[in-house]
Amino acid sequence: MTAIIEVKDLVKVYNGNIRAVDGITFDVAEGEVFGFLGPNGAGKTTTISVLTTLLQLTSGECTVCGYDVVKQPTDVRRSIGLVPQELTVDDDLTGRENMMLQATLYGVEPKVAKERIDELLALVKLEEAADRMVKTYSGGMRKRLELSEGLIHRPRVLFLDEPTLGLDIQTRTTMWQHIRDLKKSSNMTVFLTTHYLEEADSLCDRIGIIDMGKIMAMDTPATLKKSLGGDVISIKIPGEVDYTDVIQSTSGVLSVKKEDSSYRVKVINGETATAPLLQEISKKGGAVTYVSLERPNMDQVFLEYTGRSLRDAEQSGGFDKLAASRQMRRSR
Amino acid sequence: MMLRETYALFIRELKHWYRAKVQIFMMLIQPIVWLGLFGQAFPIKLPPVALNGAPDYMSYMSVGMLAVTALFTCMFAGMSVVWDRRFGFLNKLRAAPISRGSIPVSRVMAAMVRAVISALLVLLIALLFAHIPGLQGLTVTADFGILNALGILLILMLLATAFAAIFVAISLTIKTQETLFAVINLLNLPLMFASAALFPITGMPDWLQAVAKVNPLTLAVDGMRQLLFAGSEGIYPIGVDILGLLAFSLVLVSLGIVVAMRALKEK
Numbered sequence A: 001m002t003a004i005i006e007v008k009d010l011v012k013v014y015n016g017n018i019r020a021v022d023g024i025t026f027d028v029a030e031g032e033v034f035g036f037l038g039p040n041g042a043g044k045t046t047t048i049s050v051l052t053t054l055l056q057l058t059s060g061e062c063t064v065c066g067y068d069v070v071k072q073p074t075d076v077r078r079s080i081g082l083v084p085q086e087l088t089v090d091d092d093l094t095g096r097e098n099m100m101l102q103a104t105l106y107g108v109e110p111k112v113a114k115e116r117i118d119e120l121l122a123l124v125k126l127e128e129a130a131d132r133m134v135k136t137y138s139g140g141m142r143k144r145l146e147l148s149e150g151l152i153h154r155p156r157v158l159f160l161d162e163p164t165l166g167l168d169i170q171t172r173t174t175m176w177q178h179i180r181d182l183k184k185s186s187n188m189t190v191f192l193t194t195h196y197l198e199e200a201d202s203l204c205d206r207i208g209i210i211d212m213g214k215i216m217a218m219d220t221p222a223t224l225k226k227s228l229g230g231d232v233i234s235i236k237i238p239g240e241v242d243y244t245d246v247i248q249s250t251s252g253v254l255s256v257k258k259e260d261s262s263y264r265v266k267v268i269n270g271e272t273a274t275a276p277l278l279q280e281i282s283k284k285g286g287a288v289t290y291v292s293l294e295r296p297n298m299d300q301v302f303l304e305y306t307g308r309s310l311r312d313a314e315q316s317g318g319f320d321k322l323a324a325s326r327q328m329r330r331s332r
Numbered sequence B: 001m002m003l004r005e006t007y008a009l010f011i012r013e014l015k016h017w018y019r020a021k022v023q024i025f026m027m028l029i030q031p032i033v034w035l036g037l038f039g040q041a042f043p044i045k046l047p048p049v050a051l052n053g054a055p056d057y058m059s060y061m062s063v064g065m066l067a068v069t070a071l072f073t074c075m076f077a078g079m080s081v082v083w084d085r086r087f088g089f090l091n092k093l094r095a096a097p098i099s100r101g102s103i104p105v106s107r108v109m110a111a112m113v114r115a116v117i118s119a120l121l122v123l124l125i126a127l128l129f130a131h132i133p134g135l136q137g138l139t140v141t142a143d144f145g146i147l148n149a150l151g152i153l154l155i156l157m158l159l160a161t162a163f164a165a166i167f168v169a170i171s172l173t174i175k176t177q178e179t180l181f182a183v184i185n186l187l188n189l190p191l192m193f194a195s196a197a198l199f200p201i202t203g204m205p206d207w208l209q210a211v212a213k214v215n216p217l218t219l220a221v222d223g224m225r226q227l228l229f230a231g232s233e234g235i236y237p238i239g240v241d242i243l244g245l246l247a248f249s250l251v252l253v254s255l256g257i258v259v260a261m262r263a264l265k266e267k
């Protein structure tokens, strides 16, 4: 695997005192979907802005597709696509006109562009609305248009800054599907940021947890979850007999906690450990009336690595930037 | 290919303009009101000699309105730049592999086209006013031919280019709409009144005359009056007016591009 994005000791200080990114180092492999997960103000957009040449870094080294973002910004720009956090599609053009403009800016031949535009608009289900002014679009439609704009020149690396911010669950799920489809159909590398745990979990090959400008942890979603110490199986065995020892001696079990007739069993892997465990219990005459398997989720991972839950971290923000920016457009 | 992206951005600007019908209407309503009220209600009785050869004050002032319309239209070109920054469109352009110069150049071109079209519409309206009974309008007394028409077009284009360059550069350095408005207001009235656009400069105090004589608005109206009115005694010969405007627009465009490129650099 070759690294297509390389970031070494990146620091960005705004106005001499706001340390938005505080010495981060990471690589992204070609073809990978890599996600930055973090609360508001963590430094996600700042990192993307540096990598997409929009922002001058304070110190450190970054290369994208082998080009240095400071010394070869034009080469970087040519190889990447950016779907920014805020909606930047042009309200007073139609969807198709927006796409055509983007294609021209990225030097796509008009003939090729026309074909690709049809293709992409179909992909994000905007064919019907393609010739309408964007100001008549809903927030979700704009976001989808924005996504397809980022793809018009088939970039090697696509940067998605909060691709589903402000979208409803249904649209978010379709958006994820679009991103997965894209990844399947081309060997594009995707760098995305999000503060939705489910998004990071279901979309990314690897996740970096970022908080206050620092990477707190970085691995695959599965490994991160595993590092929390395995899954929890809850079982209920009515009756007076204590099965703690039986459970404890079953292979794969880490610990047991008994509370009345309920047991919380920590295991390395819940999926493979459940069946043998139930067998052992029934061998000893236990009648299990209830079983549930709990796997640690990203929320717990976040809590583990940053010392606070993502929802708490978010609370102070009190935001819906997308809604806010849409309102701003209205008052235009 | 700088041409391709400049052209695409230029077309985008024009599409914005002709689709915003209200905006065009508002842009034109102001000069119409001025011509209709200001020009009619305060008829200044001056002989043609004092009016650069214009047969009456209304004709004199109509020419000034053409130039002022161009000035106002260019000022508002700055607005779209500020909006584009606010909504991230500017950043999108900055992330694109285009030559940065295409951003100011496309806007200056579009502002110039808008300004010239608006000014020509005002010209038509002023001419029309002269034919409405009870109203005064622009009466052309020169032997008006194709060369005169081209001369007026050229003067308006040069004037608009110069102003567009200033305002596009200013608005690229400015971050908010409020600041832009403040700057526009600061420039707007002095530019208009310290010129021969609305009043003959001979009646002005010396210091104001000195300023008015180097104001591009003065050069533009001075040139256009010589093209419209027979026996017009210009402040300068028409060739000087045109060359002066050419110099102004060349200097301001170069300056504007330098300022714009600095403003577009990543921070």
Ligand SMILES: Nc1ncnc2c1ncn2[C@@H]1O[C@H](COP(=O)(O)OP(=O)(O)OP(=O)(O)O)[C@@H](O)[C@H]1O
Residues within 6 Å of the ligand: A014, A015, A018, A019, A020, A038, A039, A040, A041, A042, A043, A044, A045, A046, A047, A085, A195
């Ligand atoms: N232009 C700027 N000037 C000064 N400070 C800034 C600027 N942009 C961002 N910051 C600060 O840098 C920090 C990181 O901001 P950034 O936008 O990178 O966060 P983020 O992770 O993208 O958050 P969000 O989820 O809200 O988009 C924040 O504390 C923010 O206030």
Ligand SMILES: [Mg+2]
Residues within 6 Å of the ligand: A044, A045, A046, A085, A161
């Ligand atoms: Mg952000």
